[in-house]
Amino acid sequence: MANRTAPFSRFEWMVAWRYMRGIGADGGVSVVTIISLLGITLAVFALVATLAVRSGFRTEFVDTILGANAHVTVYHAARSTPEGGLQRGIPDYQAEAERLSQVAGVTRAAPLIRGQIMANANGRNAGAEVFGITLEDLKGIPRVAGDEATLEGDLSRFDEGVAIGSGVARELGVMVGDRVRLISPDGVKTAFGTSPRVSAYEVVAIFTAGRYDIDRTRIYMPFAEAQSYFNREGFADEIEVMVRDPDKVDEMSPALLGAAGDGALLWSWRDSSGAFLRALSVEDNVMFIILSILVLIASLNIIAGLIMLVRTKSRAIGILRTMGLTEGAVLRIFFLCGVATGVTGTALGLFLGVMFVVNIDFIFAVVNGVGDGGVWDPAIRGIYALPAELRLVDVVKAAALSLGLSFVVTLPPAWRAARMNPVEALRHE
Template identity: 60%
Template sequence: MFQRHERMIAWRYLRARRSEGGISVMTWISLVGIALAVFALIATLAVRSGFRYEFVDTIIGANPHVSVLSSGRVTEQGLVARSLTDYDEVAARLRDVDGVARVAPVVVGEVMASANGRNAGVQVLGMRPEDIAQVPRVSEPEESAGTLADLTGESIALGAGVARKLGVTVGDRVRIISPDGVRTAFGTSPRVKAYPVAYVFRVGRFDIDSLRVYMPFEEAQVYFNLPGQAEEVQVALDDPEALDEVIPRLAAVAGDDVYFWTWQDANGGYLQALQMEDNVMFIILSLLVIIATLNITSGLVMLVKNKGRDIGILRTMGLTEGTVLRVFFLCGASIGVAGTVVGVAMGCLFAIYIDPIFDFVNWAAGGGVWDPSTRLLSSLPARLEVADVLSAVILSLTLSFLVTIFPARRAARMNPVEALRYE
C-alpha cells in the first residue's frame, strides 16, 4: 500500500532537524500523550475486570449459586413454617440435574457470638462437614488456622473477622446466643451454648469474614430446634453464569412448594453498579484517548505548514496528490501506532505487577490506602482480558488514523505554484 519512497520521506519528516525543533517536540508530545491515554485505559479496564472477577468469585466461592427455599406451609398450631422436611429427597433430585456441581441442605440462623467479654452478630450456617469441605473459598481460603477435618460434633468454624472481633483462635470456646430459645411460663429464655473453635478462615470478602460461622448440620438442627428440618437447600452450578439455562431444569424436579433465590438476585444491585461504572469509565477514558490523538492533528498541521516548500518541489517532480497524502498519513499513523504500542506495554505491565506497585504506593503513603471494610475486597485486583486490550488498541488506532486524514488531505491539495511563489 505504501511505496518505499513514501516511507522514506515520512520517516525523514518525523526526524526533524534541530532548526525544526517545534515539530519534533509536537511529535514527542503526541506520542507520549497517546501512550499515557492507552496506558490509563488498559489499566482501568484491567482493574475493572479484576474487581468484577474477584467480587463474583468471592460471592460464589463462599455462597450458593442457587438457594431452594420453601414457599411456606401451615402447621397444626396455625403458624407458617418455611423450613423443608424432605430436604434429602429434594437434594437427591437436584443432584441429578445437568449443570449442577453440588447440593447441600443447610440450616441458617442469625445469632450473637460472645467470648472474652466481646459480642458480635453472626450468621450461623449448619452444614454437613463433607458439604463444607466442598465450598471453595472456605476449604481453600486466603488464610486459615486449624483444619476442616476437626469440624465435627459440637465444634464450629469462624470467619477471620468474627475471630478478630471476639479475640479467639483455634481451641478457644465461643458462646452462641439465640434470642429465640426455650419458651417457659415466664416467657422465652435465650438459648446459650458454648462451642470450641476448630477452624478459622479468611475468604477475602469483608462481609463474609466478619459475619460467617459454620456449624455441623445435625448440631445446628438441635440448636435451632429444627429436628428433621432444613432452612434451605443450596445448589452450586458448574457455570454460575448459566442461571437462565439451569433454573428451569431445577424447577422441573424441585417440586411445587419451593422457590429459588440466586446469587444474582442477592447481589443484583452490586452487579448493576459495576456495569454502570464500567460503561462510564470506558467513555471517560475514551475521551482522554481522543484528546491525546488530537495532538497528532496539531503536530501534522505544523509539519504541513513547515514543509510547504518541500511539498511544492515534490509535486513539480511528479508526485501525485495520493502520494503526498500517504506520506503525511504515514507520519501521523506512525505516531499513533508507536504511542499505542508503548501504552499497551505499560498497561499490561501495570496489570501484571499491580501487587508490588500497590505495595509501594501503600508504603509511600504510610499505609491505610486500602480499607477492606468499605471496599469488601482485601486487595486491589487487576485482570487482563484480551477483549479489553483489543478494545483499547482498536480505539487508539482508529482515532489516530482518523485525525490524520484532515492534515494529510490539506497537504495533498496544496497548490505547488502557491507553495513556490515566494521561494
C-alpha cells in the same frame, strides 16, 4: 507526465522520517511530535490499566460470590399446620436434597440451618450469622474449605466445634483452640416464655473466603448441633444448590422447582448480586467512553503537529511537487508522519499497561505503604486487594481504538498537504 512512486515506498518513508525529526530550524516540529506521542502513550496506558482493573474486580467479586455462597437457594414459604399454626422450614429435606442433586447440571445440594446470633469472647461481642451444615457439604465450598481457601486449624474436627471467618476471629480476638460463646435470643422455651440460648464452642478452624462481608460475619456449625441450637429438630431452613455452570441458573429454574416440589421458591446468586453486577457493567461502559474521549483528545494532538508540519514544509512540498511527486505520494508521506506517532504511542501505552497489570501487587503494596495502609478499605470494597485481569479482548479494544483514531485524525492534514498548489507554496516563500 509526473513520475509515480510505489505506494509507501522507501522514498516516502525516508521523507516522512526526515520531516518527523524536525531538522535544523524546524526543530519545533519534533517537540509537538513528542507531546503527541506522550499523550497517546499515557491515554492508552490508562485505558488498558483501567480495563484490566475493572475486569479483575468483576472476576474476583463474582468468584467470591460463587465460591462461598449457594448458586441457588431453595426454600419454602410458611405452610399452615392442622393445628392452625404456621410451619416454616423443610421437613423432608434429605429427600428434597436428593431430588435436587439429580437435576442435570447440579453438582451438590446441601440442607442448611441459618440463624442470627451474637458471638462473645474475651469481653468482645460481634454479630454473626450461623450456617448449620454437614462436614461433607462444608468441604464442597471452594472459598471456605477447598483449595481456594486460606484455612487455619483442623477441619476434620468440625463436628467438635465451629469454623469461624477470619474477620469474626479478629473482632473477638480468638485463635484456633479458643472457645466462643454464641448467644441466640430465640432459645430455650419455658413455661415463662423463651429465654436466650447461650452455648460455648471450640474454634476448630478459621477460614478466609476472600470477601470481607463473609469473613466478618459467618460461622459454620455442624448441622445436627445447629438444629438443636436453633430449635429446628427435624427441619432444614433451606437447601443450598451448587451448579456446574452458574451462568445458566435461570435456565435451570424450572427443573429445580419441579424437583423441589410444591411451595418451593428459588433465590439465585444473580438475584442477590444482580444489581451490583449491573452497576459494574454500567460503570465499565462509562469508564470506557470517558477513557476513549481521553484517547481522542491525545490523538487530536497529531492534527496540531501535522498542521504545523505542513505549514513548515510548504516550500519543500512545492519543490517535491514541481519535481513530479504526485498528490497521492504527498498524502502518504504526511499520513505516515501521523500514523507513526499513533502506532508508536499505542505500542508504548500497551507495554506500560501490561507491565502495570503484571506488577500490580508490587505497585499496590508501594501505594498502600505510602498511604499508611489506608488506601484500600476492604470494609467498603468487599475484597482485600486491588485485582487486575489482563484480557486479550481489552488489549485489542484499546489498540484498535487508539490506532483507529490515529489513522482518522491524520487524514485531514495529510489531504490538505496533498492538495497544496505548488506554485502558491513557492511564491509565498
